[in-house]
Amino acid sequence: MSDLYPNIDAFCRHWTNASMLQHTYEALEREFKAGNDGCIDAAKSILECACKTLVEELDDPINPIRERSDSPIKSDNPSLGNWLTAAIRLLNLVDDRTDPLNKVISQYNTLTVELGNFRKKAGPLSHGKLGFVSRLSEHHRRMAIIAADTVIGFLHDAYLDQQTDPVRTFEPYERFGVFNDKIDAHIGFVGARIEDGRLIVGIELEEFDTRRIDVSVSQLLFGVERQTYKEALRRTAALPLPLSEEEAVDD
Structure with a gap:
């Protein structure tokens, strides 16, 4: 058809x-x-x-x-x-x-x-x-x-034929295959650590230009692995929210 x-x-x-x-x-x-x-x-x-x-x-x-x-x-x-x-x-x-x-x-x-x-x-x-x-x-x-x-x-x-803006686009990651390959080939990670349950990693754009990425587990999973996010959601559904600092002090 x-x-x-x-x-x-x-x-x-x-x-x-x-x-x-x-x-x-x-x-x-x-x-x-x-x-x-x-x-x-x-x-x-x-x-x-x-x-x-x-x-x-x-x-x-x-x-x-x-x-x-x-x-x-x-x-x-x-x-x-x-x-x-x-x-x-x-x-x-x-x-x-x-x-x-x-x-x-x-x-x-x-x-x-x-x-x-x-x-x-x-x-x-x-x-x-x-x-x-x-x-x-x-x-x-x-x-x-x-x-x-x-x-x-x-x-x-x-x-x-247009160069779309990756910040605003509704297109999936796969749409930018050639650009993704170039970034992966020329841009690298600079160290990584876990701090207060968050992943802290550096992205080296050039020798003296390193950007810091600070991401939580939920942000990482929601952005790149939705199926694992869904499974994590299922496993934590019955668990309580963690206490805030003020609530912990009061207790």
């Missing part, structure tokens, strides 16, 4: 942690397989989810796009076109409002709307030829999905 929408499939496999995107993808597959027009709305919804995912990933928290004077998503209920424009802008794919790509963006909704209007007229035009209407409906569904797939493919390719 993904042969018809390979870009949507690739985007959703990349963003497995975006739950709303995954639910919408399941709806798209289900409705298209059943031959229902619901897949048309699902295709538009999945494009909107894709745009929102990219906006959330790429937005600048110091200067969020929603708060800018010319923001396309300034209203309480931005349209699909608004979200698409915001994603395109954060991907730095347009220079200004006169960029020809803006025209392409604005025509996406027009295409899906006019296909629907054409279908509404198909009944009387075909003089009761239900077979024609059925084929037209099938082509409409395919066209809507292909159009969404094309735009998502364009956005996804542009995003993969």
